[in-house]
Amino acid sequence: MSIEDFTMYGGAFGNKQDSVFPNLEGALMSSSSPLVLPAVSWPASNAVIGQLQDQLETSPLYMDPETLSQLRLNASSAALLVFRLPYGIGADLMSAKEILSGNDEVIGQVLSTMKTQSVPYTAIYTALRPSREAASLSMEAGLGGGRSLLQARGGYREREGERERQRKTKDKAGIYSPVEFKEGEDTCILLWAKGLSVSMLRSGRWEDHDLTPSTFGEGVSPKLHGSTCDKTKARLVLNYEYVLSHRNFKLIFVMSQRHYQVSARRWFTLDAVELEYDGIKATFNGSRNIYAPAEYSYRCDSITNFRWPLLIPRSSKDPANQWRVSFDDFQIQGFNVTGSEFSYASDCAGFFSPGIWMGLMTSLLMVLVLTYGLHMIMQLRTMDRFDDPKGPAISVPQTE
The missing domain is CATH 1.20.5 (Single alpha-helices involved in coiled-coils or other helix-helix interfaces)
Structure with missing residues (x-):
């Protein structure tokens, strides 16, 4: 999203009736303290949920307009509600005008529900990145305009x-190479990531620490004491020193596997990611979103607890609310490891994306039309008798 989108689709050229932001404009006009920022940096947009979570001291609730009407809000307790608006991946899927119009409809539904509950609220409408960028033009002396x-x-x-x-x-x-934990002579846990980082909130600011150089790389041997594995449970413990002023720091991955009767197969889950430091344990739950067949490994491009979170603090009072973890290009396998290589990876991204579904539905529609056309052509019947133009004409006498 960019400020140009509001100019182009907001009826700024005398065509106010064509504006796709009626609900948003109405909310700004009725607000006692509206604020419009023409541009913000990408990190600020991505971190807005985490900043609000720290200020309000509550975890975000990811909702849609339909479920909001079932929620009863209380003005005495703060709540952080996050609504993901419709978006488009490319110009071939939906036009920008349709996308922004859909966003405005969702905004209207949410604001209408909030008004019916009569609770004070502050709404922030932003995007993760701008829709267009302007290249910085270097104006050198002596050069003509073109x-x-x-x-x-x-x-x-x-x-x-x-x-x-x-x-x-x-x-x-x-x-x-990935991190390997061996039980005897056999490898039982494998871990690989392009980046492992943690952040801690101190004095209103996030302090970052990159664990990647201490975990991966040539000549790097991370300390794994405390790790265990068997047929049903696995625990990988990465031990570090002097992480964000903590002398002893542990990053722990807790996994388990079990048989599920519905799917008739065994699945493993990453039950929790734990941070242990100075006798304190911060726990993130992950079993709801991080799982794979027991004979596979699990891979995901990004695992965090603050941006499209797959890891959730165990409770609102857990020390995990003061931490952020980020794993980039993450892959782990805790069971059925053969040698020093991962098994087939079960990716966190779904196989059927919106584009694939649209292509399949379009192809199915065209096949149905073609089938109907062939069926109609096959039903055509030619005449078996023809009139001979050289023979006598057929006369039909008319009698009263």
């Missing part, structure tokens, strides 16, 4: 190409 624009665009492409080359070099350098 030539300056072309050279600036050329420099922008060169900078983007350089960033891409640096990213590929970094990715290539980031290939390393």
Whole structure:
């Protein structure tokens, strides 16, 4: 989302009736203290839920307008409600106008429900990233207008190409062996990630610490004492020193596997991720979202507790509410490990994306139309008798 979207689709050119933001405009007009920020940095947008969670000291509730009407809010206790609005992945799926119109409809439903409950509220409407970016044009002395624009665009492409080359070099350098825990001579737990990081809230600011260099890499041997594994339970303990001023720090992955009668197979779950430091334990639950068949490994591009969270603090009073964990390109296997390589990975991303569903439905519709057309053609019947133009004409006498 960008400020240009409001200009283009908000009826700013005398066509107010075509605006896709009637509910949003009405809310701003009726608000006693509206605030519009033309642009914000991406990290600020991504961290807004975490910041509000810290300020309100409550966990976010991810809801939709239909379930909001069933929730009874109390003005005496703070609540953090998060609504994910419709979005589009590409221009071939939905137009920007349709997407923004859908967003405004959801906003209208939510605001209507909040008014019926008569509770004070503050609403924030933002996006994770801008819909368009303007390349920074370098205005060099002595260059004409058209030539300056072309050279600036050329420099922008060169900078983007350089960033891409640096990213590929970094990715290539980031290939390393997974962490292995062995029970006797056999490997029973494997862990790999491109990035492991933790953050702690201190004095209203988040302090970050990157655990990746101490966990992976050539010549790095993380301490795994305290780890255990058997046929039904596995526990991987990564021991560190001097993490965010804590002398002893542990990152623990707790897994289990069991047989489920409905699917008639065994599944393993990452039950919890624990942080132990100075005699304190912070626990994140993960079993609801992190699971895979017992003979597979589990992989996910990003696992966090603050942005599209897959890890949830065990309770509102748990010390985990003061921590953030982030695992990038994460893969783990705690059972049925063969050798030092992961088994087939069960990815957290669903196989049927919206684009795939649209393609399948379109193909099915076209097949049905083609089948109907072939059926109609096969029902055509030719005449078996024809009139001979050289023969006598057929006369039909008329009698009264």
